[in-house]
Every structure is written in structure tokens, then in C-alpha cells.
Amino acid sequence: MTAFSPETQVAIARVRDEVAALHAELVRSGLVVWTGGNVSGRVPGADLFVIKPSGVSYDDLDASSMILCTLDGEVVPNTPGSDRSPSSDTAAHAYVYREMPEVGGVVHTHSTYATAWAARAEAIPCVLTAMADEFGGEIPVGPFAIIGDDSIGRGIVDTLRGHRSRAVLMRNHGPFTIGRDARDAVKAAVMLEDVARTVHIARQLGDPLPIEPAAIDALFDRYQNVYGQPTSAGAAR
Ligand SMILES: O=C(CO)[C@@H](O)[C@H](O)COP(=O)(O)O
Numbered sequence: 001m002t003a004f005s006p007e008t009q010v011a012i013a014r015v016r017d018e019v020a021a022l023h024a025e026l027v028r029s030g031l032v033v034w035t036g037g038n039v040s041g042r043v044p045g046a047d048l049f050v051i052k053p054s055g056v057s058y059d060d061l062d063a064s065s066m067i068l069c070t071l072d073g074e075v076v077p078n079t080p081g082s083d084r085s086p087s088s089d090t091a092a093h094a095y096v097y098r099e100m101p102e103v104g105g106v107v108h109t110h111s112t113y114a115t116a117w118a119a120r121a122e123a124i125p126c127v128l129t130a131m132a133d134e135f136g137g138e139i140p141v142g143p144f145a146i147i148g149d150d151s152i153g154r155g156i157v158d159t160l161r162g163h164r165s166r167a168v169l170m171r172n173h174g175p176f177t178i179g180r181d182a183r184d185a186v187k188a189a190v191m192l193e194d195v196a197r198t199v200h201i202a203r204q205l206g207d208p209l210p211i212e213p214a215a216i217d218a219l220f221d222r223y224q225n226v227y228g229q230p231t232s233a234g235a236a237r
Pocket residue numbers: 035036037038052053054055056086087088089108109147
């Protein structure tokens with residue numbers, strides 16, 4: 001067994017629990033079918049993250065079946081779950097964690113409406129206050145990228161670095177979302193599918209009206225800094 005400090009062991013156990021539970025949240029929110037999609041979470045204070053095994057039924061995912069990986073995307077040997085192959089998107093998640101230290105969670109789904117926009121390689125325009133709140137503007141499109149190596153990760157980072165959106169529509173594939181932790185990235189995946197569906201329906205009825213950039217900025221600032229309940233850190237969520 002690889003030796004970790006007691007603090008790191010506690011952090012790994014907490015992220016295993018969280019990432020396992022969040023996979024159930026993808027199912028509950030109707031964002032995945034069969035074994036598609038994946039969630040990962042960075043282990044705070046360590047160059048490690050936790051991700052699901054590849055191609056395993058969501059019903060069979062629990063904390064001990066989550067796989068601990070290094071930020072190079074290598075499975076940490078002799079740890080719970082290490083006898084299985086990690087998610088096909090492990091190299092992509094690892095690339096994001098290496099390149100974006102502020103990111104603590106990554107999620108991929110093939111949720112229907114967001115993936116339909118990705119199939120057309122069309123950015124979702126910011127025509128809803130909910131989009132301005134959550135994403136601060138349009139949802140951008142990332143490049144077509146082959147599954148299995150870090151090409152997807154490069155596409156995610158190249159598209160989202162310096163962008164307010166926590167979601168990218170990878171062309172012909174589907175959405176990837178990032179967040180300050182795994183839960184935040186799952187929230188972005190849920191919100192993305194909601195706005196992708198609403199904007200799609202709006203377009204069946206006519207041309208949705210754009211929101212002025214200054215109003216988008218104001219909505220984003222309020223939602224990120226004032227909305228919700230104060231936290232112990234003083235910021236609102
Ligand atoms: O689309 C892809 C590959 O990018 C995945 O979402 C698969 O559908 C699920 O892969 P695993 O995480 O089970 O390997």
C-alpha cells in the first residue's frame with residue numbers, strides 16, 4: 001500500500017465518498033445512460049484525484065470502487081479499486097488538474113440537449129438570466145478530440161482558460177464541466193443541460209433575444225458573490 005500521511009488518507013476517503021455519491025446524482029438528474037459519463041474530484045493538499053472505473057454500472061459504484069490516480073493519470077497501485085481500469089477520460093481529467101490548479105472537480109456526460117448542441121458545434125448563446133448567473137455568458141464549443149489520451153483535456157483547457165463558463169461543448173462528443181470541487185462541477189453539468197434544453201425550445205418558437213453584456217456582467221457578479229446564504233468564508237453560494 002502506498003504510504004500517505006494521516007491527513008491525506010482522510011482527504012482521500014472524503015473525496016472517494018463524495019465522487020461515488022455524485023455519480024448517483026448524474027443518474028438522478030437524468031444526465032447519463034448505461035455506463036456513459038464520469039465524475040472526478042481532486043484530493044485537496046495532494047497531487048491526486050479520484051475517478052470512476054471504466055464501463056462499470058452506476059449501481060455498482062461505491063467509495064471503494066473509485067480509483068485513485070496521480071495527476072499524470074496513473075492509477076496508484078495497491079489502493080482500493082486499483083485492480084480495475086480507470087475511466088476512458090482519465091488522461092483528460094488529469095490534464096485539466098495539472099493545467100488548472102484552481103479546478104477541484106471535472107464532469108463529463110452525454111446529456112441529451114447539451115450533446116445535441118455539441119453535435120452541431122454551436123455555442124449556446126447567453127439568452128437566459130440563468131445562463132448569465134451560472135456561466136457568465138455563452139457556453140463555448142471545444143475542438144473535436146480523440147478519446148483516450150489528453151487531447152480532450154487540451155481542448156477543455158484551451159477553451160475554458162480565461163473564460164467565465166465552467167462548461168464546454170466538445171464537438172461531436174458532449175459536455176465537460178469543471179468546478180472548484182466535484183459537486184460544483186456536477187452542479188454545472190445539471191445547470192448546463194437545463195439551459196441547453198430551454199434555449200433549444202426557445203429557438204423552436206423564434207429567435208431568442210440576447211442579453212446586454214453589461215447586464216450579463218451584473219447578473220454573474222450578483223449570483224457569484226451575493227446569491228444564497230453566507231458561508232463561513234464570508235462569500236455567498
Ligand atoms: O464518452 C466517453 C468517453 O469520452 C465516456 O463518457 C464513456 O461513455 C464512459 O466512459 P468510462 O468513464 O466508463 O470509461
